[in-house]
Every structure is written in structure tokens, then in C-alpha cells.
Amino acid sequence: xxxxxxxxxxxxxxxxxxxxxxxxxxxxxxxxxxxxxxxxxxxxxxxxxxxxxxxxxxxxxxxxxxxxxxxxxxxxxxxxxxxxxxxxxxxxxxxxxxxxxxxxxxxxxxxxxxxxxxxxxxxxxxxxxxxxxxxxxxxxxxxxxxxxxxxxxxxxxxxxxxxxxxxxxxxxxxxxxxxxxxxxxxxxxxxxxxxxxxxxxxxxxxxxxxxxxxxxxxxxxxxxxxxxxxxxxxxxxxxxxxxxxxxxxxxxxxxxxxxxxxxxxxxxxxxxxxxxxx
Amino acid sequence: xxxxxxxxxxxxxxxxxxxxxxxxxxxxxxxxxxxxxxxxxxxxxxxxxxxxxxxxxxxxxxxxxxxxxxxxxxxxxxxxxxxxxxxxxxxxxxxxxxxxxxxxxxxxxxxxxxxxxxxxxxxxxxxxxxxxxxxxxxxxxxxxxxxxxxxxxxxxxxxxxxxxxxxxxxxxxxxxxxxxxxxxxxxxxxxxxxxxxxxxxxxxxxxxxxxxxxxxxxxxxxxxxxxxxxxxxxxxxxxxxxxxxxxxxxxxxxxxxxxxxxxxxxxxxxxxxxxxxxxxxxxxxxxxxxxxxxxxxxxxxxxxxxxxxxxxxxxxxxxxxxxxxxxxxxxxxxxxxxxxxxxxxxxxxxxxxxxxxxxxxxxxxxxxxxxxxxxxxxxxxxxxxxxxxxxxxxxxxxxxxxxxxxxxxxxxxxxxxxxxxxxxxxxxxxxxxxxxxxxxxxxxxxxxxxxxxxxxxxxxxxxxxxx
Numbered sequence: 001x002x003x004x005x006x007x008x009x010x011x012x013x014x015x016x017x018x019x020x021x022x023x024x025x026x027x028x029x030x031x032x033x034x035x036x037x038x039x040x041x042x043x044x045x046x047x048x049x050x051x052x053x054x055x056x057x058x059x060x061x062x063x064x065x066x067x068x069x070x071x072x073x074x075x076x077x078x079x080x081x082x083x084x085x086x087x088x089x090x091x092x093x094x095x096x097x098x099x100x101x102x103x104x105x106x107x108x109x110x111x112x113x114x115x116x117x118x119x120x121x122x123x124x125x126x127x128x129x130x131x132x133x134x135x136x137x138x139x140x141x142x143x144x145x146x147x148x149x150x151x152x153x154x155x156x157x158x159x160x161x162x163x164x165x166x167x168x169x170x171x172x173x174x175x176x177x178x179x180x181x182x183x184x185x186x187x188x189x190x191x192x193x194x195x196x197x198x199x200x201x202x203x204x205x206x207x208x209x210x211x212x213x214x215x216x217x218x219x220x221x222x223x224x225x226x227x228x229x230x231x232x233x234x235x236x237x238x239x240x241x242x243x244x245x246x247x248x249x250x251x252x253x254x255x256x257x258x259x260x261x262x263x264x265x266x267x268x269x270x271x272x273x274x275x276x277x278x
Numbered sequence: 279x280x281x282x283x284x285x286x287x288x289x290x291x292x293x294x295x296x297x298x299x300x301x302x303x304x305x306x307x308x309x310x311x312x313x314x315x316x317x318x319x320x321x322x323x324x325x326x327x328x329x330x331x332x333x334x335x336x337x338x339x340x341x342x343x344x345x346x347x348x349x350x351x352x353x354x355x356x357x358x359x360x361x362x363x364x365x366x367x368x369x370x371x372x373x374x375x376x377x378x379x380x381x382x383x384x385x386x387x388x389x390x391x392x393x394x395x396x397x398x399x400x401x402x403x404x405x406x407x408x409x410x411x412x413x414x415x416x417x418x419x420x421x422x423x424x425x426x427x428x429x430x431x432x433x434x435x436x437x438x439x440x441x442x443x444x445x446x447x448x449x450x451x452x453x454x455x456x457x458x459x460x461x462x463x464x465x466x467x468x469x470x471x472x473x474x475x476x477x478x479x480x481x482x483x484x485x486x487x488x489x490x491x492x493x494x495x496x497x498x499x500x501x502x503x504x505x506x507x508x509x510x511x512x513x514x515x516x517x518x519x520x521x522x523x524x525x526x527x528x529x530x531x532x533x534x535x536x537x538x539x540x541x542x543x544x545x546x547x548x549x550x551x552x553x554x555x556x557x558x559x560x561x562x563x564x565x566x567x568x569x570x571x572x573x574x575x576x577x578x579x580x581x582x583x584x585x586x587x588x589x590x591x592x593x594x595x596x597x598x599x600x601x602x603x604x605x606x607x608x609x610x611x612x613x614x615x616x617x618x619x620x621x622x623x624x625x626x627x628x629x630x631x632x633x634x635x636x637x638x639x640x641x642x643x644x645x646x647x648x649x650x651x652x653x654x655x656x657x658x659x660x661x662x663x664x665x666x667x668x669x670x671x672x673x674x675x676x677x678x679x680x681x682x683x684x685x686x687x688x689x690x691x692x693x694x695x696x697x698x699x700x701x702x703x704x705x706x707x708x709x710x711x712x713x714x715x716x717x718x719x720x721x722x723x724x725x726x727x728x729x730x731x732x733x734x735x736x737x738x739x740x741x742x743x744x745x
Contacts, residue, residue, distance in 0.1 A: 122564070166319040209299075209300060235293075250290065
């Protein structure tokens with residue numbers, strides 16, 4: 001895969017470090033320094049953003065459910081190699097359909113260094129439900145408000161600073177199709193991973209008795225599987241009676257899954273490089 | 279023994295007891311607070327300046343999803359795409375065939391002049407090369423027209439509208455409304471359609487979608503249908519009408535396929551896969567201006583060239599096998615003929631013939647090569663006179679040379695529509711269901727139906743003395 005130029009803004013921007021330092025790496029994801037996941041509701045332009053960053057030609061289509069498997073690609077920014085994982089679009093992470101499971105398992109067990117939640121500027125309210133569910137699982141979240149051009153066309157104005165203040169994570173307005181805002185998004189991701197931007201995701205607390213129950217379960221989970229990520233989220237799912245999480249805990253799959261995830265990633269990257277298309 | 283070790287069962291038990299102590303409805307509470315927080319945050323951030331929004335989108339949607347105009351518009355679009363494909367492909371196929379078969383003659387002569395042994399010349403030019411030439415001239419033009427048109431509709435956002443229009447029908451058959459999306463993907467490739475069924479949550483409805491996906495003709499089978507419709511059905515009409523009649527015939531075959539999709543979905547959900555259709559929300563995304571550069575890239579490189587390359591990879595060895603079979607003496611003739619003759623009684627019973635069945639057996643890895651295989655076996659008996667690869671040449675070879683009738687053409691179209699999935703699709707079904715049982719069922723259902731339907735049409739046609 002050659003490093004072709006994409007539609008990042010070219011005017012006034014040639015000297016901007018963010019612009020000059022993006023290198024698309026296509027499927028050369030053999031060794032990478034960071035893993036970034038792309039989540040979002042269906043049809044918000046995740047695959048378009050994925051293609052813009054990696055230079056790959058993952059199929060995009062204007063219908064919900066186009067991406068049903070994960071696709072992976074790489075890009076290099078400021079001399080750091082990133083592996084980008086395009087997850088299936090989902091409205092929530094609660095139900096058990098296969099595409100939601102792929103997305104949820106990766107955010108939970110794949111331990112991405114950062115998760116971008118791509119949202120549709122024209123349907124923000126519905127999209128924020130997923131943002132908040134992702135923030136339940138992980139702190140390192142960057143919200144990309146995509147389709148800003150479409151929002152303008154419909155006479156809508158989105159105040160991303162207000163969003164960022166409320167959500168406690170960085171929010172970047174983008175138009176993935178034209179590449180607008182993508183450079184800012186990349187530098188924001190790297191800042192969040194480096195810890196230069198402090199994230200304090202807003203979390204729904206629930207009732208005090210619910211909080212108490214969660215706080216009782218978390219230490220138990222942590223002592224059974226030391227180093228397990230997202231014990232809080234697992235506790236919430238257990239209280240909710242999530243059969244799949246119960247099964248994962250009983251079978252010991254939970255502890256093993258962290259190391260296994262890495263192997264699967266490698267195999268999957270290879271598969272994509274062979275088939276490379278859906 | 280330390281009693282501080284926490285086992286998984288302790289955790290589950292603890293969670294159970296904690297849950298019982300929580301007031302009922304705590305989870306609704308959480309979901310509700312997520313929703314209300316999202317609403318608050320969004321309201322603070324979004325200002326809608328005017329109310330001129332989606333007016334135009336909604337006007338179009340009212341038209342394309344209305345109970346009255348939705349279906350006719352869908353049929354019209356399908357008809358237009360297929361007409362473009364048929365009328366464009368016919369011309370291009372003939373031109374490509376003339377060039378490629380001409381090149382083959384040059385190559386053969388060159389080999390003969392150098393004095394290479396006959397079997398080498400034959401194996402290369404009458405086997406491998408001929409297989410490739412056939413598959414390219416039959417497949418490339420229809421795909422190069424169909425795929426961009428299909429990708430255009432996909433990018434525009436029309437597919438979810440199709441799902442919206444067909445939802446109630448699928449629901450009536452006990453299947454999932456999103457099956458229309460996976461069915462649409464099947465037009466491109468059935469294996470892709472099977473993978474696309476992951477958007478369906480319920481395992482029962484997903485299985486129905488997987489097992490019936492093969493009833494829409496994929497791009498490997500479209501060229502067969504187009505060729506038969508052009509060469510046979512349309513040739514009975516005045517030349518000015520040819521492309522319309524051919525397109526109409528192909529649309530008819532596609533509709534028969536859709537009808538079988540409904541029928542089998544209905545049968546499956548009444549028998550082995552009993553259950554009610556589940557409800558789902560379908561989002562109608564805004565129409566988006568398609569990006570033409572990307573459409574061309576996706577449809578030409580990723581789809582057309584990819585599928586053609588796959589076809590060529592099977593066509594080359596298939597061409598070699600046929601040439602070898604046709605050059606091993608057996609009795610009075612050769613082995614290919616002998617096998618075809620042996621299959622012939624069964625073929626005739628289905629209104630087909632032995633050569634067609636042999637072609638289908640050789641073409642199990644990829645449906646794309648059915649026509650090339652068939653032609654090569656027929657040609658083994660004598661060279662084409664009227665320009666090989668052109669419509670007139672094909673008509674000559676099949677009708678005058680090998681006794682084809684309208685029944686043969688129609689039944690071959692039905693057989694192409696209904697028969698077993700190609701090897702790639704069968705493997706995909708296995709991978710998606712993780713069960714050889716369902717992979718086998720998909721073959722048995724389709725092949726059984728193909729035999730049954732062609733047997734019935736052949737018997738009826740003979741009963742009424744039409745052939």
C-alpha cells in the first residue's frame with residue numbers, strides 16, 4: 001500500500017505540524033506503539049474516517065450495519081505508530097447481537113490506548129447515549145463530532161466546547177469526507193494518550209444503594225483477576241445480570257482473554273491483508 | 279488453605295444477593311438517567327437556527343417509501359440498472375470476444391509455426407487460454423456496469439429504503455426485516471450477503487437469512503442469465519426491443535428468486551426454525567452526495583477486478599481440465615463426451631442436458647465459469663463457425679449444434695438461480711454458523727429445489743407438447 005495524499009486541508013496549513021506529520025500506513029500494522037479504537041453509532045462515517053487516516057479502501061456505504069467485523073489499519077503521527085481498529089457501528093453496548101459484542105469486547109478486552117467515538121452532528125442526542133456507555137468502560141475517550149457539513153446544511157450549530165465541558169472528554173468537530181478537523185483530532189488523541197489532556201468522563205452515578213453495591217463488587221473482581229481492566233463496568237454488568245459476563249467470569253475466560261486478544265489482533269490483521277475487503 | 283481466595287462463584291453469588299437487595303427497576307433507572315443526561319448535554323450544545331431542515335429529504339422519502347409508489351419505484355430502479363447492464367454488456371462482450379479469440383488464434387498459429395508439440399499448443403491455447411477468454415468476455419462487461427450502479431445506490435442511502443419497503447413482507451414470512459439488506463448484498467456476492475447477516479440479532483432469523491441468501495443471483499450468475507436472456511428469449515423479438523426484453527427477462531428471474539426467498543423463509547419459520555419475527559428500529563439515513571471517485575474505486579477495483587480475478591483463478595484450471603478430458607480417448611469419442619453422455623438422461627429429465635450438468639460439477643468452486651465450461655465442452659465437438667463468443671456464434675453452437683430449445687434456456691436460467699451455493703459461500707456459511715449441518719442444509723435445500731423446479735417445468739412443457 002503506498003502512502004497517498006488525502007484530502008487534509010492544504011491551504012494555510014502546509015506548515016502545520018499536524019498536517020505534515022501524518023503518514024498513512026495502510027495495513028502495515030505489524031509493529032505499532034498505540035492502539036486506537038473507532039466506535040460510534042451506525043452510519044456516522046467511522047469507515048470514512050478510517051479510510052482517511054489509514055489510506056485503506058475499506059468499503060463504506062450509506063446504510064446502518066455496513067461494517068460487521070473489525071477492520072484494522074495503521075497510521076503514523078509525530079513518529080508514533082498507531083493501529084486503528086474500525087468497530088461495527090452500534091447504538092448501545094448492552095444487547096447481545098454479534099456486532100455489538102465485537103465492539104464491546106474490543107473496547108473492554110482489547111485495551112485500546114484511546115477510543116474515538118464518532119458521532120453524527122445532526123443526531124447528537126441519540127449518539128451521546130453510546131458515548132456515555134463507552135465512557136462507562138474506559139476513560140481514554142475522544143469524541144469526534146462528524147458530519148459537521150451536513151449539520152450546517154440543516155441549519156444546526158453544534159457547540160463542541162459545551163459538549164466537552166459536560167462530557168469531561170475532548171470533543172473535536174470534523175468532516176471526515178473532506179478531512180476537515182482530522183488533524184486536530186489526531187493531535188488530541190496523542191495528547192490524551194500521553195496524559196497531556198486530563199480526561200474526567202461524566203458517569204451516571206445511579207442511586208446511592210446502587211453505588212454501594214458496585215463498590216462492594218469491584219474489590220472482589222480485582223482480587224480474583226488482578227490487573228483486569230474495567231472492573232467497575234464488569235461489576236455493573238454483573239448487577240444487571242449480564243449472562244455473557246457471568247459466563248466469562250466463571251470460565252476464567254476473562255483473565256485469559258487479555259493476552260489472547262493480542263494474538264487474535266495479529267491474525268486478524270493478516271487476514272485483512274489477504275482478503276482486505278468485505 | 280487460605281479462605282481469602284475469591285472464586286468466580288463467590289462473585290456471581292454476591293452479585294445475585296446485591297441485586298436482590300436493590301430496589302426493583304434499578305436498571306431502568308440507570309438507562310433512564312443515561313438518556314436524560316444525553317438529552318440535557320445535547321440540548322445545551324446544539325442550536326437549530328431555522329426549520330428549513332430535511333424538507334427535501336423527507337419529500338423524497340415520502341415518495342420512495344410510500345405503500346403506493348415505494349415498490350414500483352424499486353422495481354423501476356432495478357429494471358434500469360439491469361437494462362443498463364444488459365444493453366451495455368452485450369456490445370462490450372461481443373467486442374471483447376472478437377479481440378480475445380482473435381488473439382488466441384494468433385497464439386495458436388505462432389505455436390504451430392515454431393513447431394511446438396500439438397498437446398502443448400492445445401493445452402495452452404484451447405485449454406487454459408480459452409477458459410480465461412470466455413470468462414473475461416462473459417463476465418467483465420456486466421460487472422463493470424452493474425457494480426458501479428449498485429454502489430451508487432448504496433452510497434446514496436437507498437438500501438435502507440428498500441428494507442423499509444420490504445419489511446412487512448419479511449415479517450409476514452416470519453423473517454427479519456433487515457433480511458432485505460442482506461438480500462441486496464447478495465446481488466453482489468452471496469458470501470458477502472451471508473456475512474452481512476450479522477446485523478440480524480436473533481439467531482433464528484439470522485439462519486433464515488443465511489439459508490435463503492443464495493436465491494438472489496450473485497454477480498457470478500448474472501452473466502449467465504444475461505447471456506441466456508439476450509441470446510434466446512430476446513432473439514424471438516424484433517431487434518429494437520431486444521435489450522428491453524432481455525432486461526425484462528432478467529428482472530423476471532430476479533423476482534422469481536425473491537419469491538423463492540419469501541417462500542423458503544416462510545417454510546423455514548413454520549418448520550425447523552419456528553418463531554415470531556422480532557421487532558427492530560430501522561434508521562433511514564439522510565441521503566448523501568455519493569463520492570464518484572470512491573464509487574469507481576470500490577466498484578471497479580474492489581468488486582469487479584476482485585471477482586474477475588477470482589473467476590480467472592478457477593477458469594484457468596477448469597479450462598485445463600476440460601481440455602484434458604476432451605483429449606483423453608474413450609470409446610468412440612473422448613472422456614468429456616462420455617461423462618456428459620452418461621449424465622445426459624438425468625439432464626434431459628430436468629430439461630437440461632449432460633454437458634450442462636458436467637459444467638456445473640466442474641464449476642462448483644465458482645459459478646462464474648459455468649458458461650465458459652459448457653461452451654468449451656460443446657466446442658470440443660466442433661469449432662464455432664459464426665465468430666466464437668458473439669451472440670450469433672453462441673446461438674448457432676447451442677441451437678443448431680447441440681439441440682437446445684427455449685426450454686433448455688429457461689430451465690438453465692431457473693437452475694442457475696436456484697442451485698447450490700458456490701464453494702466460497704458454503705465455506706462462509708460454515709464459518710458464520712460454525713455448523714456443517716447448516717452448511718449441508720443450505721446445499722440440500724437449494725439443489726433439491728433446483729432439481730424439483732426444473733423437473734416440473736420440463737414435465738409440464740412436455741405434457742403440453744411445447745417442446
